[in-house]
Amino acid sequence: MASRHRGLVLLAAVVLALPWFLANKFHFQVAILIGLNALVCVGLNLLIGYAGQISLGHAAFFGLGAYVPALLVDKLRWDSSLALAAGLAAVGLLAFAVARPILRLKGHYLAMATLGLGIIVAIVINRELDLTGGPDGMSVRAYRIGDLRLRGEWTWYWITGGTLVLGVWLAQNLIDSPAGRALRALHGSEVAAESLGIDVAGFKVKAFVISALYAGLAGAMTAHFLQFVTPIEAGFLRSIEFVTMVVLGGMASTLGVVVGAAILTLLPQLLTGFHDYEHLVLGAILMGMMIFLPKGLVPSLAALWTRWRAQS
Amino acid sequence: MTQRTVIAAALAAALGLAAGAAQAQGQGPIKIGSFLAVTGGASFLGDPEAKTLRLYVERINKSGGVLGRQLQLIVHDSAGDAKQAATFAKRLIEDDKVDILIGGSTTGETMAIVKMVDEAELPFLSLGGASVIVEPVKERKWVFKTPHSDRLAVQKVYVDMKARGLTAVAIIAGSGGFDQSCRKNAQELAPTMGMRVVADETYAPTDTDVTPQLTKIKNAAGVQAVLGCGFGGITSITAKNYKQLAMTQPFYFNHGVGSKQFITGAAGGAEGIRLPAAALLVAADLPDSDPQKKPALEYAAAYKAAFNEDISTFGGHALDALLIAVDAFKRAGSTDKKKVRDAIESTKGLIGVDGIFTFSAADHNGLDEASFKMVVVQNGEFRLLK
Amino acid sequence: MAEFLQFLFAGLTSGAIYALVALGFTLIYSSSHVINFAQGEFVMLGGLATVGLLAAGVPLLPAALLAIVLTAAAGIALEKLAIEPARNAAVVTLIIITIGASILLRGAAQLIWGKDYHRLPAFTGETPLEIGGATLLPQSLWVIGVTILIVLGLRWFFGRTLLGKAVLATSHNRLAAQLVGIDIGFVLLLSYGLSAALGALAGILIAPITLTSYTVGTMLGLKGFCAAIVGGLGSGAGAVVGGLVVGLAEAMATGYVSSAYKDAVAFVIILVVLVFMPSGLFGRRGTDRV
Known part of the structure; x- marks a missing residue:
């Protein structure tokens, strides 16, 4: 079995087995939030891990994915699925429109541009009080399919788990396609890739739009699951969180970013006992992991494992 | 294999913590x-x-x-x-x-x-x-x-303004939820209480200076009183800037500034500012007959x-x-x-x-x-x- | 006219503040090509440490100097303990290390100095100066004046001293610099220490105007980063121009358009500048080494 299939099967097995270890609705809620964050990271990883482009603004797409469908349902009484489609279309269009000029930039300039874009979207959501309810957020209606209302942790656990497995499968297909190999070549050297006749700009745009769509979908699902959304979901700190999840778990490792999402979602729950020391500990953990495992948790541990096996 | 170990470890940690917290009831x-x-x-x-x-x-x-x-x-x-x-x-x-x-x-x-x-x-x-x-x-x-309720806070301010014959008010509000709720109440309550909002400015809580916003209010026609909606360091900066610009209209704030830091941070700019607040803040001034006085002190x-x-x-x-x-x-x-x-x-x-x-x-x-x-x-x- | 002057003064004051923060970014970027997301925290540390020392009975000048030294030590520690061990890591990994550092420093500051906000006394009084019907606080002149002095000082340092030239050489080509006998490790430590000291100085200068608390670093850092990018990373003059552009644009937009979107102005400028000039106003055009 190819290693990518092994990873996918492992993920599916974890999703299937996990409910037996979850004692109550709170555990389910955390598992769902991990899954939704992981979905964002799987998409973002295409951009950061494979195409080698930094984005510090992906929460904007997450936020738009949450707000646009919620508003269409709330204000215009649209059908949930239609509103979701429209929301994703809006996210995709925005990503496509800004991708070309932004992706011409490199390194820190790109980081700043995506950061700026993200902050602007967050500020607009925050300021348009009459539309979005402003900083105090807005209630989101439950997702409806006909007369069926999707509610409760059990339902959303399976929706999230299924979507995540599907999302990982799609991402891996993309990575292993000829286009994906070109994508990886980008990370190595854009000039080299271009000289081989690869449409570098085109691929970067594609990776950007796809990663935005993953974020948008996860945003919509989060809002429908929690039935509430605030502008914080679109904010700068969320963007940083997503990038941290990707880098912490392991860039260019699809399972790695899922682990990264799990760690960073669990940390606030685990650190709450530290009270006033919480931020101190969180900062130290982030720094320590990145200093000692700069390639991310999963790739670093995998390398250790290989070395250990080779020795014994 | 490693991936599974990591996931399992993370889960075990989360579950262990949760289990420790779940105690017997009764x-x-x-x-x-x-x-x-x-x-x-x-x-x-x-x-x-x-x-x-x-x-x-x-x-x-x-x-x-x-x-x-x-x-x-x-x-x-x-x-x-x-x-x-x-x-x-x-x-x-x-x-x-x-x-x-x-x-x-x-x-x-x-x-x-x-x-x-x-x-x-x-x-x-x-x-x-x-x-x-x-x-x-x-x-x-x-x-x-x-x-x-924060609506009551604005009502109190408006009643006080009207008692002083001030009916044209300018709002300067932060962009946070607490601030914007006050601003919205001020706009909605104005027509029902015979007040007019003649200027409406916003700042971000992280701003370092609000003189441009205050200058606009200063130069707006017919402003009789100013209402600030906000909390934290920026409210002290606002009060300081107000004094710097030598603005003379009576200045009010909502209850967000009801802490001593506001006064010390404003470096004299807070003098004369009025605000609504729970009696707790001025317990020492209450008459002894007030039931609030003892518990508050x-x-x-x-x-x-x-x-x-x-x-x-x-x-x-x-x-x-x-x-x-x-x-x-x-x-x-x-x-x-x-x-x-x-x-x-x-x-x-x-x-x-x-x-x-x-x-x-x-x-x-x-x-x-x-x-x-x-x-x-x-x-x-x-x-x-x- | 008085109105315009007032907006101008506000813009110049904020602009000088952003420029000061941006200079710190520039210094570290010049030598190590790292964007230090903890730069804003250095500003916070400088201000709060001074407040703390003042409260402990130390007079203003020694308190300020001590605060600058303490912050410089934090900067050197950041380089030695976090950046150097990870020097071969990807750009985004380094970004996250500095973000981790900013969370850590904020957490520490909150523990040491609490969550209240504090004010430093203005250096030369609070009586506003009246110029053409507009008012300006004396402290604003301090901020603007010191910014000019620092720019001149850095110019002299990079242009006239051996050490400064060593930093520049390291920035251009680390390997070549090493070959000609420059102690890269020392140059990096120096630039982090200097940058932190600069941040601390900024924090002390602006605390009488902006007040200070454990959270002030985040937004100041972002705006400073904005200014540094607008100016083109790694250019001292660019950082100052960038800071002034951002500060003035914010004040003018608030005055003549609307204050509702004031905090978005800096980021709109960033996008506009970068679309037309992908390396900022004064940045060197990047070329890829193949």
Whole structure:
């Protein structure tokens, strides 16, 4: 079995087995939030891990994915699925429109541009009080399919788990396609890739739009699951969180970013006992992991494992 | 293989922690669950609230607890983030199996969980400001709140302005939820109270200077009074800039500036500013006959002794919530959730530091308006406006 | 006219503040090509440490100097303990290390100095100066004046001293610099220490105007980063121009358009500048080494 299939099967097995270890609705809620964050990271990883482009603004797409469908349902009484489609279309269009000029930039300039874009979207959501309810957020209606209302942790656990497995499968297909190999070549050297006749700009745009769509979908699902959304979901700190999840778990490792999402979602729950020391500990953990495992948790541990096996 | 080990380890850690927290119910301690914005932008609310709860739970336990049982307080820091608040509330309900919820420093955190407590049928005392938290009461069977509604704060300001013959007001508001709620109330209440909003400016709480906004207000036609909506360092900067620009219209703020830091930070700029505040802030000025005076002074002294900080009115919201909860446990004679909820709803004449609470099926805020006073800054102190 | 002057003064004051923060970014970027997301925290540390020392009875000048030294030590520690061990890591990994550092420093500051906000006394009084019907605080002149001095000082340092030239050489080509005998490790430590000291100085200068608390670093850092990018990373003059552009644009937009979107102005400028000039106003055009 190819290693990518092994990873996918492992993920599916974890999703299937996990409910037996979850004692109550709170555990389910955390598992769902991990899954939704992981979905964002799987998409973002295409951009950061494979195409080698930094984005510090992906929460904007997450936020738009949450707000646009919620508003269409709330204000215009649209059908949930239609509103979701429209929301994703809006996210995709925005990503496509800004991708070309932004992706011409490199390194820190790109980081700043995506950061700026993200902050602007967050500020607009925050300021348009009459539309979005402003900083105090807005209630989101439950997702409806006909007369069926999707509610409760059990339902959303399976929706999230299924979507995540599907999302990982799609991402891996993309990575292993000829286009994906070109994508990886980008990370190595854009000039080299271009000289081989690869449409570098085109691929970067594609990776950007796809990663935005993953974020948008996860945003919509989060809002429908929690039935509430605030502008914080679109904010700068969320963007940083997503990038941290990707880098912490392991860039260019699809399972790695899922682990990264799990760690960073669990940390606030685990650190709450530290009270006033919480931020101190969180900062130290982030720094320590990145200093000692700069390639991310999963790739670093995998390398250790290989070395250990080779020795014994 | 490694991946699975890591995932398993993470899960085991999470589950282990959760299992440790889940204790047997029954005659153990009475559990009070709380999620507050202890850090982050709204920590001016959550920090004194958390300190107050810790201080008073300890005091109650020392004097024998409630119903012969000790109180156990579990506080989580939501950092003002509604998603964190919802997750922590879920944890308190499902995992810690608390007997009552106190918290939600902000309106956003509170609104994110009103559906959840309704489904869990758990009594919930919110510390958020907006009146939508307890309205419509029919849909908020399990939700109560202790602070005066932020609409009342604006009403108080407008009444005071009108008494001075000022009817054209300029608003300068922060972009946060607390600030914007005040701004919205000010706009909506104006026509019903015979006021006109003639200028409306915004700043971000992280701004370093608001002279451009104030200059616009200064040069706007016919501004008779200015209302500031906000909290934190930026309100001190606003007051300072106001003085720097030598603006002469009477300056009002909402209750967000009701802490000593506002006055010291403004470097003299706060002098003469008026604001509505719970009587707690000016307890020393109250007549001895006022039932608020004694508990408020006691609270101020206890807080100062424990933390070496001056009280703010926000910590008082948490104290009142705790007092209401304890009173309800006693009258219900148990921690049965339905009985406790009914006991809260039938609270009558409970003297808290924010005011006197009388809840009913139609009123889940239950606070008398008389205890919300107009206050003025005089010689660097908050004084009761007489 | 008085109105315009008032907006101008506000813009110049904020602009000088952003420029000061941006200079710190520039210094570290010049030598190590790292964007230090903890730069804003250095500003915070400088202000709060001074406040703390003042409260402990130390007079203003020694308190300020001590605060600058303490912050410089924090900067050196950041380089030695976090950046150097990870020097071969990807750009984004380094970004996250500095973000981790900013969370850590904020957490520490909150523990040491609490969550209240504090004010430093203005150096030369609070009486506003009246110029053409507009008012300006004396402290604003301090901020603007010191910014000019620092720019001149850095110019002299990079242009006239051996050490400064060593930093520049390291920035251009680390390997070549090493070959000609420059102690890269020392140059990096120096630039982090200097940058932190600069941040601390900024924090002390602006605290009488903006007040200070454990959270002020985040937004100041972002705006400073904005200014550094607008100017083109790694250019001292660019950082100052960038800071002034951002500060003035914010003040003018507030004055003549609307204040509702004031905090978005800086980021709109960033996008506009970068679309037309992908390396900022004064940045060197990047070329890829193949």
